[in-house]
Amino acid sequence: MSDRRRFIKQATLGATALSVASTSAFYEMSKTSLSLPSHLKISLAQWSFHRALEKGEMNASDFAHIAKQNFGVHAVEYVNQFYTEKANNEKYWAEMKKRADDEEVTSLLIMVDEEGDLGSPDPLERIKSVENHYKWIHAAKILGCHSIRVNAFGEGDRASLKTSLIDGLGRLASYGAKENINILIENHGLHTSDAKFVVSIIEQVGNPYLGTLPDFGNWCLATKWGSTQNNTCSQVYDRYQGVSEFLPFAKGVSAKSYDFDLNGNETIINYHKMLKIVKDSGFNGYIGIEYEGEAISEPEGIWATKKLIEKVWNEIG
Template sequence: MYIAVSSWSLRDHVNKDFSLPQMAGFVKDRYGVNAVELCSMHFRNTDSAYLDEIKRELQEAQASVVNMPVDTGNISNREERKRNFDLKVIKLWMDIAAYIGSPSIRVNTGMQEPPYDLSITAASYKELADYGEKVGVKVLLENHGGLSADPNNIVGLFEQVNSPYFRSCPDFGNFAPDIRYEGLQKIAKYADIAHAKTYDFDENGEVAEFDFKKCLDILKESGFDGCLSVEFEGRGDQYEGVRRTIELIKKYW
């Protein structure tokens, strides 16, 4: 297991206190962590000069980017023209990931009006996974609302796509509370990385809203030994939230 820090955890500070390219150096200096997850929303540009700056800062920090969460498009759209346009945009982000050395991007399932037709979503992920095989970038599915709010939909998609370039990114916080642990158990076996999500902490330094240790245990029991990306989403100080999350991971892993 190794730890990364997501730019989402420091959303109020990235591109203010430090630029996105500088984040790897900042995280390594402050937390001793040499891996970052760079959200597409925090990219100020996507031309080669900006991407070269990211690569240079990563190299200088002796750090790596583990994943790029991409929040664009609806790959489940029933309208083929709109869906295909969104897939082209996502493929551009896959090219960006390949350029800066990210091994994966996270692509949301999107949403349909029920009754759902998962075959549309599966075909989209299959197309992206096939493209990912060409450029060396995996496509990750996170439990992130929409169709992915139901873990059974996620399992169904993995069964249909059946590609080593299509993996999951379990998020500790995103399933509804009544299915959180069951949902994580169902999707953990497909995991490539995981989002170690935290919210605000109680007086004992634990996550107040759910059992963080139980989430880690589910991953360990599945055989997962990859990257845990810190996603602090609390209302408190984000610098402190990242620190406390790292401490919890080290305490329980």
């Protein structure tokens, strides 16, 4: 998995628009969307473009336009590291909202990384991390998002870590409630990919503004960030069980994809099994495309994931 902690200035300043042209037969076939039930809502996670953004081949300000015009997606999920220098710039976020509105694109959430550990054993560091997230709550509110996604990282033995996370996440959820912005925990490795552990924290906090963003990948318990891209993790939480346990608290779903076989199926994640779990749960939010593979280009991966979601959703009835 590419390091989410890396921020490259060109991600924000890059002037070259992303091209989605390709001569790949697989890519061309995948670009045809199916006729879908009206209740399937698909969004696009900005992390799907992280290589283009990091190389300066795409301007982060153009995200909503590219999602709509190049992929036919009408809802987006931003990643904070591509806007670090704009974090406190309310004028910028108001312009971003206008750009999205002009495209008739809904802004759903901001994925927030590297703002300190909300489960730090040091109370002062924990409070600092909580306050570091405030600016992204404000940005999300200006954009019209419903949530920010956070990481429930921290240190210490299991019991101490849980106590710290209940405090940190509880404080942040209380602030989010005042601004009408949800705080969502994503499985991102280590204890955050232990769904039962995370759910026990959410239940103990007892704030409806604290929820989850279950990711189809990222269930590795042995490493931070938790990617299961190469099937090399030594300790993996059952991804289907984890998503199922997160769904009652979910405000979104992240459809991770890594690679595809000749039939267009994801090679690690059983999308039929996973999407049936999502559908049977009664979840009625957005399912977000988050392509993270390297075997094909990012545009190809986005199209392939979109086509797979549509195909499977139709097949599971």
